Amino acid sequence: MVRAVVGANWGDEGKGKITDMLGETSDIIVRFQGGSNAGHTIVNDYGKFALHILPSGVFYNHTTSIIGNGVAFSVPALFKEINDLVSRGVPKPKILVSDRAQIVMPYHILFDECEEERLGKKSFGSTKSGIAPFYSDKYSKIGFQVSELFDDEVLKEHIARVCEQKDIILQHMYHKDPIDQEALLQTLHEYRDMVAPYVCDTAAFLQNAVKEGKNILLEGQLGTLKDPDFGIYPMVTSSSTLAAYGAIGAGIPPYEIKDIIAVVKAYSSAVGAGEFVSELHGEEADELRNRGGDGGEFGATTGRPRRVGWLDTVASKYGVRMQSATQVALTVLDVLGYLDEIPVCTAYDIEGEITTEFPVTTKLKKAKPVFTKLPGWKCDIRGIKKYEDLPENCRKYIEFVEKEIGVKITMVSNGPSRSDIIYR
Numbered sequence: 001m002v003r004a005v006v007g008a009n010w011g012d013e014g015k016g017k018i019t020d021m022l023g024e025t026s027d028i029i030v031r032f033q034g035g036s037n038a039g040h041t042i043v044n045d046y047g048k049f050a051l052h053i054l055p056s057g058v059f060y061n062h063t064t065s066i067i068g069n070g071v072a073f074s075v076p077a078l079f080k081e082i083n084d085l086v087s088r089g090v091p092k093p094k095i096l097v098s099d100r101a102q103i104v105m106p107y108h109i110l111f112d113e114c115e116e117e118r119l120g121k122k123s124f125g126s127t128k129s130g131i132a133p134f135y136s137d138k139y140s141k142i143g144f145q146v147s148e149l150f151d152d153e154v155l156k157e158h159i160a161r162v163c164e165q166k167d168i169i170l171q172h173m174y175h176k177d178p179i180d181q182e183a184l185l186q187t188l189h190e191y192r193d194m195v196a197p198y199v200c201d202t203a204a205f206l207q208n209a210v211k212e213g214k215n216i217l218l219e220g221q222l223g224t225l226k227d228p229d230f231g232i233y234p235m236v237t238s239s240s241t242l243a244a245y246g247a248i249g250a251g252i253p254p255y256e257i258k259d260i261i262a263v264v265k266a267y268s269s270a271v272g273a274g275e276f277v278s279e280l281h282g283e284e285a286d287e288l289r290n291r292g293g294d295g296g297e298f299g300a301t302t303g304r305p306r307r308v309g310w311l312d313t314v315a316s317k318y319g320v321r322m323q324s325a326t327q328v329a330l331t332v333l334d335v336l337g338y339l340d341e342i343p344v345c346t347a348y349d350i351e352g353e354i355t356t357e358f359p360v361t362t363k364l365k366k367a368k369p370v371f372t373k374l375p376g377w378k379c380d381i382r383g384i385k386k387y388e389d390l391p392e393n394c395r396k397y398i399e400f401v402e403k404e405i406g407v408k409i410t411m412v413s414n415g416p417s418r419s420d421i422i423y424r
């Protein structure tokens with residue numbers, strides 16, 4: 001069976017933890033989009049880890065981790081992460097890399113930096129991991145597939161062809177030196193030697209695994225609102241964050257994705273720029289940010305403070321629906337235990353019109369939050385294992401959110417570690 005764990009909002013919903021948890025009953029875990037720009041934080045018996053490119057199932061002995069064809073594959077990031085894990089006592093994970101995955105090139109990172117610098121105040125808040133230049137090149141048909149690393153003729157010709165174009169932009173738009181083609185070839189040779197043991201036709205491997213009845217878990221990065229089609233365009237990421245894209249980014253039949261777990265956080269957080277209707281500022285924001293997540297809401301990749309706000313059920317209902325979620329995991333609920341009352345953004349006021357439907361970006365810019373206030377539970381719910389044992393107001397919050405977003409909340413996460421989970 002194929003399951004997917006995906007984000008319903010802006011990312012950082014706690015997908016990593018849910019994937020790590022579901023990894024126990026999975027044979028194969030696949031990253032199907034995005035790159036090393038987002039981070040998943042995982043707390044388990046080995047310690048606390050921030051993963052950027054490796055799927056969150058790498059901590060189990062029985063799982064195979066796959067970097068699918070849809071990923072923006074940073075070779076150095078992968079090997080840095082593997083080395084980090086192994087040096088901290090985690091058994092070396094079993095990894096397969098798609099021969100059709102494309103490679104994040106050193107100049108993608110350079111272009112990302114140059115462009116954010118050029119945009120200044122109007123920048124996207126990119127993590128500067130080269131993701132946007134990478135996907136631009138992929139769809140401009142000048143990207144490098146992993147398979148090309150193994151054909152020097154092809155590689156040299158491709159480098160020369162790409163540099164001709166890149167050098168013009170580098171020199172004339174960004175006033176930088178042209179690309180050193182010899183050094184680039186050398187780097188790609190190093191990449192080739194690093195990835196060689198892992199490369200295969202992962203789509204064929206996965207299709208075979210589906211036939212054999214293996215449990216496959218697709219791990220999404222970021223969330224619906226960062227999807228290039230359905231998100232808050234243009235402040236989105238460059239690859240689809242939707243479960244449906246799992247079929248393409250991993251190369252499996254779409255009808256095999258039977259279970260889609262959308263992760264919704266009990267409040268909102270976002271990194272980078274873009275519309276965020278229920279955002280908080282000032283002291284209220286600082287308090288939520290410092291209490292949030294596991295030791296504060298600060299980016300796993302960048303360390304920068306995340307923007308925070310109250311739960312937005314307009315965005316979450318839409319986020320869950322566009323993921324085609326079959327169930328919802330509500331995470332980080334324990335953090336809200338300090339509040340007397342908890343505001344939830346349940347509608348938008350767009351120039352006097354009240355709506356619960358998530359609008360296009362031009363209208364979203366004008367949206368003001370309409371809050372419904374729910375009573376808090378004023379206690380620490382960490383350690384609770386049974387739904388009935390949660391305080392009444394806490395259960396009411398969960399049931400209210402479920403009604404608003406319209407999909408069953410089957411899991412409630414009340415702490416960062418694998419075991420902090422309540423099944424309903």
Ligand code: GDP
Nearest residue numbers: 012013014015016040041293332413414415416
């Ligand atoms: P992801 O990108 O969706 O995997 O999310 P992140 O890992 O970036 O952010 C989630 C943060 O919340 C991490 O620091 C997790 O350790 C933490 N976390 C996950 N679930 C819970 C929870 O139920 N309670 C608390 N307090 N922290 C959680």
